[in-house]
Amino acid sequence: MIKITQSKSITTLFWFLALLSNPAWALAEFDINFSGLVAPAIGVDSVPYRGAESEPYGAVLVMGRIGDLFIEGNRLGYLFDRTDYGALSLVGQVRSHQYLPDEVFQGDEDKAFELGLQVAKPIGLGWVGQLSTFSDVSDTHNGHEIELGAYRRDFFGDLRLLTLVALQQQSRTLTSHYAETPDYKPSSGDLNLELELIAVYPITENVSALGVFRHYVHGDGLADSPLTDGRETSRLLLGIGWQF
Numbered sequence: 001m002i003k004i005t006q007s008k009s010i011t012t013l014f015w016f017l018a019l020l021s022n023p024a025w026a027l028a029e030f031d032i033n034f035s036g037l038v039a040p041a042i043g044v045d046s047v048p049y050r051g052a053e054s055e056p057y058g059a060v061l062v063m064g065r066i067g068d069l070f071i072e073g074n075r076l077g078y079l080f081d082r083t084d085y086g087a088l089s090l091v092g093q094v095r096s097h098q099y100l101p102d103e104v105f106q107g108d109e110d111k112a113f114e115l116g117l118q119v120a121k122p123i124g125l126g127w128v129g130q131l132s133t134f135s136d137v138s139d140t141h142n143g144h145e146i147e148l149g150a151y152r153r154d155f156f157g158d159l160r161l162l163t164l165v166a167l168q169q170q171s172r173t174l175t176s177h178y179a180e181t182p183d184y185k186p187s188s189g190d191l192n193l194e195l196e197l198i199a200v201y202p203i204t205e206n207v208s209a210l211g212v213f214r215h216y217v218h219g220d221g222l223a224d225s226p227l228t229d230g231r232e233t234s235r236l237l238l239g240i241g242w243q244f
Contacts, residue, residue, distance in 0.1 A: 036064010036071065037200065039210045039241020048222065048230035052101040061210060061239055063198070073198075073212065077118060086121030091132060095140075097214060097235060098178055104227055112140035126152045130166075136174070143174025149194070164196040172221075179225035190219030203240070212237040 039061045046054050062071045068079040070089075077091040095112040116133040123129040132147040149166030170189040179186050199211045216233040223231035 034064055034066050034244050036062065037208060037210060037241050037243050038062050038064075039208070039239035041210065041212075041237045041239025041241075043235060043237040046232075046234040047101060048218065048228040048232060049101055049104045050227060050229050052104060059237060059239075061212065061237060061241065063200075063210075064244065086119045089118045089120070091116055091118040091134075093134060097216060097233060100178060110138065110140055112136050113138040114145070123150065126154075128152065141174050141177035143171040143177065143189075145170050145174060151196075158202055160200045162196075162198040164194070166194040166196075168192040168194060170219075170221075175219070175221040179222045179227060181226050184224070184226055186221030186225070188221065190221040192219055193217040202243070206243050208241060208243055210237075210239045210241055 041059045041061045042056050043059050044054050044056050061073060063073065064071055070077050070079065074096050075091060075093040077089040080088045080090060082088075092113065092115045095114060099111050113136070114134040115137050116135055118130060118132040120128055120130045127150045130147075130149045130151065132149070134145045134147070136142050136144070145168055147166050147168045149164055151162060151164040154161045154163070169191050172186060172189045175186045175188075175190045193216065195215045197211075197213045201209045203209055212235070214233075214235040218231045218233065220231075222228055
């Protein structure tokens, strides 16, 4: 999920990086036309923290491309190269799926912004394998994560469905930021499991309904924290948007 202000700032950052890497190419060849879906949405999160309330919130979901920039919900990437060995991209994400609710952290707890690299390659039977690395660049948790995942796209009539499964190995610093108390510190970083489903159904030629479901199963580092009473995080977003 990227709110409007976050989307603008992240897009500006990647455009700046593109200019640094090859100014002449970026100015001459970069396509500024957006192709994809923009959808105002209503979301609700279920988090494992004790006393945290699940209240609906508004968001703007963006799924699409601007030249070699691709936007996938809370993640944005810049495609460097595509070869027989796979596609290499610079990626950034807002860690909006893992945060400390106001009921747990009394203060301005910002969501982390992370940068890294991603390699994607078809692995057969319609699946694409994906290896991603992320490091905090916002001075929030100052940790790292390695993600190994696979996704596929299926069509059921007019319904488009994207399915992603992933394993995410976090550093101890990352896990500790969301689990540590004065009397508790995780002994290692968590290995998390993610399932993501994104469904798009066209209502008219230019308007589509969009549903996003993400479910995370966290490791013992978070589950054993006195702050939590479980190990699962879920997010559901429903919206109607415009296809460009």
